[in-house]
Amino acid sequence: MPAFDPAHPVLDLAESSVVLTQQICDVESVSGDEALLADAIVAALSGCRHLEIIRDGDTIVARTNLGREQRVVIAGHIDTVPLNDNLPTxxxxxxxxxxxxxxxTVDMKGGVAVQLKLAAELVAPPVDITWMWYDHEEVSNELNGLTRLAANRPDLFVGDFAILGEPTNSQIEGGCNGNLRAEIRAYGLRAHSARSWVGDNAIHKAASVLDTLANYRAEEIEVDGLVYREGLNAVGITGGVAGNIIPDEVMVHVNYRFAPSRSGEEAVAHIHELFPGFDIRIVDLAVGARPGLDAPLAQKFLAAVGGEAKPKYGWTDVARFSAMGIPAVNYGPGDPLKAHADDERVRVSQIVSCEAGLRAWLSNGS
Structure with a gap:
């Protein structure tokens, strides 16, 4: 077999999922530059007669149409965060x-490799399967390939259960926390710092905001048997005009990770309760997803994979499926603590075990 050329990639779905992971990773696909990898995925699946292939931009959908009673959606994103001298693999x-x-390797081409291999090999699964590999996950929701696909082809999101291949150490993680970002502003009056009593220092007014954040104790909230840990933190602060001017404005950027038991409105209300009297601007809000483990298909999946389900603390696109009424879980190889890291690396054994778990479920356990 000729050496793999990332400039002209040919994905060999007959190779092991480990080798396939390496091939996929060696094709650069930083958000906005996924076309080459999307082309390679379409070419690799082109000979699979059991699959209907649909392309929307650089999002690829491959689905079976066997007339089964139930349909499962299995998805993974093909983009990555920017490189930092960590390719080739x-x-x-x-x-x-x-x-x-x-x-x-962790976020999340190991999961994509497993999915591609199974999509090609599982010709007659006991459930119909819609496989989705989408672009622009690592950037804003407006650019996300699933956002675009849902607008263009909502019919493709019909399903009884969904799996997202986000890194979970090849264990099932149910649902996800919600995510809110807010800008907390305080105002004062500019003055020369030599005559500070003439002005009103806005930065000093932020002290109570920082005190609230420093003393905040994150709640642990049980949702459908899984315990989600919340978090509230300052992630940025801006203010000041010059070294000799009393500042008239300060902004503290706050990030709130909230349990999926809370609605978006409840999360916003909590921020207003914590910071009364301040100018609060919500700049991002994504509700979480309940675990989804009470669905019959989810129970069979858990039995096939084994182990104990855990909560997903970060926000993922399972929330998108949950909002559509589709129970969804995260399941993929890789330690989430290594996602986006400069030394990003995945255990080979986790790629193998992830494939084995999905294969066992989709071959027998569904």
């Missing part, structure tokens, strides 16, 4: 474990 041994090192 390489194999490493660390503390006795073999890893594949490089951008995208």
């Amino acid at each position: 390489r194999y490493e041994t660390y503390e006795g474990e073999e890893y594949l090192w490089g951008r995208g």
Whole structure:
């Protein structure tokens, strides 16, 4: 077999999911530059007669149409965050474990590789399957390939259960926390710093905001048997005009991760309760998703994979499926703590076990 050329990639779906992960990762696909990888995915699946292939921009959908009673949606994004001298991939041994090192190995091309291999090989699964590989996940929601696809082809989102291949150490993580970002502003009056008593220092007024954040104790909230840990933190602060001017405005950028038991309105109300008297501007709000583990298909999936389901603390696109009435979980190889890291690397054994779990469920357990 000729050497893999990332400039002219050919994805070999007959290879192992580990080799396929390496091939996919070695194709640069930073958000906005996914076309080459999307082309390669379409070409790799073109000979699969059991799949209907649909392309929307750089989002690829492949689905079976076998007339089964139930349909499962399995999705993964093909973009990555920017590189930092971490391609091409390489194999490493660390503390006795073999890893594949490089951008995208964890978030989330290992999961995409597993999905592509199974999409090609599972010709007659017991449920119909809609596979989705989408672009622009690592940037704003407006650019997200699923946002666009839902607007253009809402019929493709029909399903009884959904799985998102986000990194979970190849364990099931149900639902996800919600995410809110707010700008908390205080105002004062400019003056020369030599005569500070003439002015009103806005930055000093932010002290109570910072005190509230420093003393905040994150709640742990049980939702359908899983315990979600919340978080409230300052992630940025801006203010000041010059070294000799009393500032008239300060802004504290606050990030709130809230349990999926809370609605978006309740999360916003909580921020207003914590910071009365301040100018509060909500700049981003994404509600979470309940675990989705009470669905019959989810129970069978959990039984096939084994282990104990855990909560997903970060926001993921499972929330999108949950909002559409489709129970959804996260399941993919890789340690989420290594997502976006410069030393991003995935255990080879986790790619193998993720494939085995999905294959067992889609072959017998559905």
